[in-house]
Amino acid sequence: MSELKLYWKLKEECGRNYWEQRILAELEFLRNLFEEEDQAMPEQFCRTADELYGKLKTRGGLVERDVKEAEEALSAYHDRAKQYHVTCAAHAHIDMNWMWGMPETVGVVIDTFQTMLNLLEEYPDFIFSQSQASTYEIIEKYAPSMLSEIRKRVQEGRWEVTASSWVEADKNLTGTEAMVRHILYTKEYLKGLLGIDPDSIQVDFEPDTFGHSRYVPEILSHGGIKYYFHCRGNDQEEIYRWRVPSGKEVLVYREPNWYLGPVEYEMTSYVPGFCKRNHTMEALYVYGVGDHGGGPTRRDLERIMDMREWPLLPDIRFGRYHDYFQALEKNREEYPVVERELNYIFTGCYTTQSRIKNANRTAEDSFYDSEALGAMEYLCGESRSNRDGLLKGWRNIMFNQFHDILPGSCVDDTVSYSLGISQEAMSFGIACANRSMKAVGDQIDTSAMGYPDGRDSTSEGAGVGYNTMGTPMRSGQAASDGRKITEACRGKGNIRVYTLFNTTQYTRRETVEITLWDWQPSLCRTRVTDGEGKTVAFEVTKKDQSYWQHSFHKLLFTAQVPPFGYANYYIVEDELPVREPKMDEPRVHRMEDGVYVLENQKVRAVFDTGSMKLVSLTDKQNQKEMLDAPSGYFRYILEEDSQGYSAWVVGAYRKIEDLNEECAIRILDQKSSGIRQWITYQMDFHHSSLVVKVILDDQARMLRYKIQADWHETGTPGGMTPQLQFYMPFGYVSEKTRYDVPGGAVERESAGHDVPAVYYGAPLPVEEGSCLMLTSDSKYGYRTDKQAILINLLRAAYTPDRYPDQGFHHWELGVGVLPSSDWCEMMSQAMCFSHPLYAYSNSVHPGTFGQSFSFLKVDGQVKVAALKETEDGDGLLLRYYNCSEKEEQLEVESAGGWKEVSRSDAMENSGEKLADQGNVLTVRQAASSLECVKILYR
Numbered sequence: 001m002s003e004l005k006l007y008w009k010l011k012e013e014c015g016r017n018y019w020e021q022r023i024l025a026e027l028e029f030l031r032n033l034f035e036e037e038d039q040a041m042p043e044q045f046c047r048t049a050d051e052l053y054g055k056l057k058t059r060g061g062l063v064e065r066d067v068k069e070a071e072e073a074l075s076a077y078h079d080r081a082k083q084y085h086v087t088c089a090a091h092a093h094i095d096m097n098w099m100w101g102m103p104e105t106v107g108v109v110i111d112t113f114q115t116m117l118n119l120l121e122e123y124p125d126f127i128f129s130q131s132q133a134s135t136y137e138i139i140e141k142y143a144p145s146m147l148s149e150i151r152k153r154v155q156e157g158r159w160e161v162t163a164s165s166w167v168e169a170d171k172n173l174t175g176t177e178a179m180v181r182h183i184l185y186t187k188e189y190l191k192g193l194l195g196i197d198p199d200s201i202q203v204d205f206e207p208d209t210f211g212h213s214r215y216v217p218e219i220l221s222h223g224g225i226k227y228y229f230h231c232r233g234n235d236q237e238e239i240y241r242w243r244v245p246s247g248k249e250v251l252v253y254r255e256p257n258w259y260l261g262p263v264e265y266e267m268t269s270y271v272p273g274f275c276k277r278n279h280t281m282e283a284l285y286v287y288g289v290g291d292h293g294g295g296p297t298r299r300d301l302e303r304i305m306d307m308r309e310w311p312l313l314p315d316i317r318f319g320r321y322h323d324y325f326q327a328l329e330k331n332r333e334e335y336p337v338v339e340r341e342l343n344y345i346f347t348g349c350y351t352t353q354s355r356i357k358n359a360n361r362t363a364e365d366s367f368y369d370s371e372a373l374g375a376m377e378y379l380c381g382e383s384r385s386n387r388d389g390l391l392k393g394w395r396n397i398m399f400n401q402f403h404d405i406l407p408g409s410c411v412d413d414t415v416s417y418s419l420g421i422s423q424e425a426m427s428f429g430i431a432c433a434n435r436s437m438k439a440v441g442d443q444i445d446t447s448a449m450g451y452p453d454g455r456d457s458t459s460e461g462a463g464v465g466y467n468t469m470g471t472p473m474r475s476g477q478a479a480s481d482g483r484k485i486t487e488a489c490r491g492k493g494n495i496r497v498y499t500l501f502n503t504t505q506y507t508r509r510e511t512v513e514i515t516l517w518d519w520q521p522s523l524c525r526t527r528v529t530d531g532e533g534k535t536v537a538f539e540v541t542k543k544d545q546s547y548w549q550h551s552f553h554k555l556l557f558t559a560q561v562p563p564f565g566y567a568n569y570y571i572v573e574d575e576l577p578v579r580e581p582k583m584d585e586p587r588v589h590r591m592e593d594g595v596y597v598l599e600n601q602k603v604r605a606v607f608d609t610g611s612m613k614l615v616s617l618t619d620k621q622n623q624k625e626m627l628d629a630p631s632g633y634f635r636y637i638l639e640e641d642s643q644g645y646s647a648w649v650v651g652a653y654r655k656i657e658d659l660n661e662e663c664a665i666r667i668l669d670q671k672s673s674g675i676r677q678w679i680t681y682q683m684d685f686h687h688s689s690l691v692v693k694v695i696l697d698d699q700a701r702m703l704r705y706k707i708q709a710d711w712h713e714t715g716t717p718g719g720m721t722p723q724l725q726f727y728m729p730f731g732y733v734s735e736k737t738r739y740d741v742p743g744g745a746v747e748r749e750s751a752g753h754d755v756p757a758v759y760y761g762a763p764l765p766v767e768e769g770s771c772l773m774l775t776s777d778s779k780y781g782y783r784t785d786k787q788a789i790l791i792n793l794l795r796a797a798y799t800p801d802r803y804p805d806q807g808f809h810h811w812e813l814g815v816g817v818l819p820s821s822d823w824c825e826m827m828s829q830a831m832c833f834s835h836p837l838y839a840y841s842n843s844v845h846p847g848t849f850g851q852s853f854s855f856l857k858v859d860g861q862v863k864v865a866a867l868k869e870t871e872d873g874d875g876l877l878l879r880y881y882n883c884s885e886k887e888e889q890l891e892v893e894s895a896g897g898w899k900e901v902s903r904s905d906a907m908e909n910s911g912e913k914l915a916d917q918g919n920v921l922t923v924r925q926a927a928s929s930l931e932c933v934k935i936l937y938r
Contacts, residue, residue, distance in 0.1 A: 007049035026312035036272040087319035093290025098404040101413035108293035129160040162205040166398035172756035183223030207259030211343035215743030223906035227325040231255040233342035245928035263300040279334035346648035350781030353408025358778035359422035371868035372503035373436035393428035396421040445847040452493030462517035462550035489517035494573035502561040511697035521573040531851025565854035598696040624770035628731030633660035637723040646797035687712040715798035729788040734763035759830040773816040860890035875936035904934035
């Protein structure tokens with residue numbers, strides 16, 4: 001604008017003394033105000049700018065008198081300026097163990113909080129806000145003398161707690177139930193520690209989180225959270241209503257500037273434009289030092305107190321995030337509605353630091369199992385004795401879900417600490433599960449086959465520590481049996497009973513492998529029966545093995561176990577010998593015309609003998625071939641590292657090696673018939689190697705890949721980042737892929753980058769029919785492109801950890817062949833893949849419970865996220881969600897009669913009453929929603 005020519009010269013040539021910065025900030029705010037109000041620049045504004053420029057050129061600078069005269073000349077705009085309101089909200093962004101270890105995080109929190117307490121004492125108007133319950137736990141644990149003063153400031157309303165989660169957690173890789181627990185355990189903890197009303201915590205403060213999954217508003221609403229603050233993710237709307245398919249929504253503020261930094265004199269220049277775009281007169285300015293703590297400085301506070309007196313700036317005030325969101329509420333209907341996920345930020349974070357991700361999924365799944373077993377224990381009349389241990393374990397799990405820990409954008413000290421507290425968490429989980437299985441097992445009648453003669457038995461206590469949690473017994477030995485809770489033998493003599501526990505909502509008919517300790521009878525006189533005495537076919541996979549002065553066999557058989565229940569299976573000695581179960585010679589390779597075949601009643605998988613690629617995969621139910629090209633193989637990728645952010649960013653692929661094609665494949669063993677079939681092969685590449693065991697069980701729809709990697713690849717600064725993938729081309733037309741995400745499922749179009757999923761990815765056929773899916777026990781990074789789906793296994797990022805993931809890794813992948821694309825079937829396959837049937841070696845004794853029993857049955861189109869004892873021990877909670885676009889009906893049947901059933905929220909508050917005394921409940925399940933029922937028994 002020609003009339004502003006001297007204004008621009010003034011901005012360009014003006015020095016930077018206090019008075020010059022003051023008037024320039026005021027002029028810039030007014031200029032933006034006039035422009036956003038579509039008003040011609042007032043003559044008085046242009047004249048004042050011209051006069052100031054003249055004084056600048058004459059004297060070489062502006063002084064107080066010049067500025068006061070200019071402010072007086074523009075005083076007609078004072079009231080218009082003060083119609084805008086700017087809330088200055090202070091916080092200290094503290095990254096949990098990002099580039100440092102836990103001791104440094106502790107020091108950062110203590111020093112930051114002490115600085116804030118000092119400033120709160122010195123500046124009576126100052127208000128400070130702090131997120132993350134873990135920071136308050138650090139004070140309680142390491143500097144408890146500070147707590148009383150913090151409580152005082154909280155009660156005064158001058159220390160705002162914006163912690164509705166234990167840490168500022170990742171919103172893509174954290175599981176549904178873990179997200180709920182962040183809210184529950186944070187609010188409960190802060191209520192006890194600081195005397196805060198849980199209902200008053202309504203903001204989820206996530207400034208630095210790397211993207212936001214689709215159902216975050218559903219989960220937040222379940223926990224009474226109304227408002228969401230973020231910075232990364234979504235570069236479009238700034239104030240909006242984020243709505244999920246159920247209709248629930250949260251009011252969101254997306255920081256338009258940045259989530260940390262100092263108070264600058266020109267901080268209000270963005271306000272007119274922001275307010276116009278968002279139909280409000282309320283703006284928010286976020287300030288404070290981070291990521292390494294620190295918070296606001298004295299200069300920040302002095303500037304705010306000074307600037308709020310300037311006549312030509314908006315009304316500036318110290319304030320709270322809660323206050324700001326509540327001020328926005330009056331214009332809520334003016335804000336746009338957003339109905340999508342807010343991804344993607346750092347796609348490398350779905351794979352980097354595999355061990356942390358493995359520990360997270362293992363811990364989440366283990367705690368789900370432990371709590372489901374605890375619910376069975378509760379329904380046997382017992383109550384979980386180590387509730388404090390489970391709470392401690394959950395806190396460790398939640399801490400590790402911080403957005404620089406679980407995504408892997410951290411240093412080696414962080415990894416060490418994370419894996420250490422993961423082990424502590426899983427220790428609580430496995431201990432509580434162990435005790436629950438014993439408590440239930442003690443009340444079961446296990447005498448259906450009589451009582452054994454155990455006078456000379458050495459089996460009691462055998463197997464202590466054997467293969468627990470599926471851990472290898474020595475470096476380099478694959479964990480072949482999956483996750484276990486206990487392998488210790490409690491039986492004796494020639495009658496053994498194994499109580500199989502099912503922690504899922506599905507009736508399970510699956511292959512089970514049990515360890516038979518110190519069995520004296522000959523295997524040719526050994527029989528397996530169910531609880532009714534019916535003989536069950538079995539196979540011997542190992543015989544006469546030794547372990548710490550004990551011997552064992554391993555037996556395979558197909559078992560059926562009801563939902564959230566158990567079933568007894570017996571190993572007995574027959575009086576007359578039968579044909580000894582045949583063990584396939586492991587080095588005899590059966591081939592059909594140069595291929596290996598694994599086949600059962602539902603799936604036929606054909607592998608090329610040279611490359612071990614899948615060349616055919618058939619859904620036998622629909623007689624549908626799933627492939628039109630070789631599939632199911634490993635690729636070695638070299639990514640471009642042009643951005644220097646290797647842990648965070650997956651670079652463009654510069655080289656792709658087909659490892660199965662280019663490496664020599666060694667077949668280690670193979671079994672091509674019977675209850676369990678498998679092929680094990682090995683390949684060596686570059687500095688690393690893979691041992692892969694492909695398994696197909698009786699009745700299964702899932703090929704299970706048990707993988708051991710000995711990984712020694714490294715990335716180089718300015719060079720390439722190596723990556724290992726499992727690659728699965730498919731042979732049908734698909735336009736979208738369904739992925740499991742926290743709280744539901746999303747369908748995404750193919751993209752040229754990685755995307756996150758918790759349990760599975762499944763390319764959906766355009767024409768209804770057979771569908772392929774990929775699942776895993778601990779992987780999160782998927783990609784679908786050009787009629788292929790892949791899952792990323794390892795990335796050799798070089799920064800901030802120079803040598804991540806070196807050494808041995810063990811994972812399991814599943815390739816599922818489904819007759820349709822029904823999401824419930826996908827979820828059931830994924831859940832059963834990740835939650836095995838647990839075999840508990842029981843003793844033979846009388847009891848009140850029968851041979852097979854379901855403690856709780858859940859029928860309906862839902863996925864159970866948790867079955868647990870209530871925090872107060874008065875009953876059980878059943879949390880579940882569906883992905884259907886229509887209302888569903890859910891039926892719940894309990895083994896024991898209840899006193900009352902009601903709806904519940906994340907805080908376990910009772911809501912709408914659903915039933916009085918009884919044991920069968922029918923309840924409406926709203927479309928695409930997360931819900932919970934609370935069942936009171938006592």
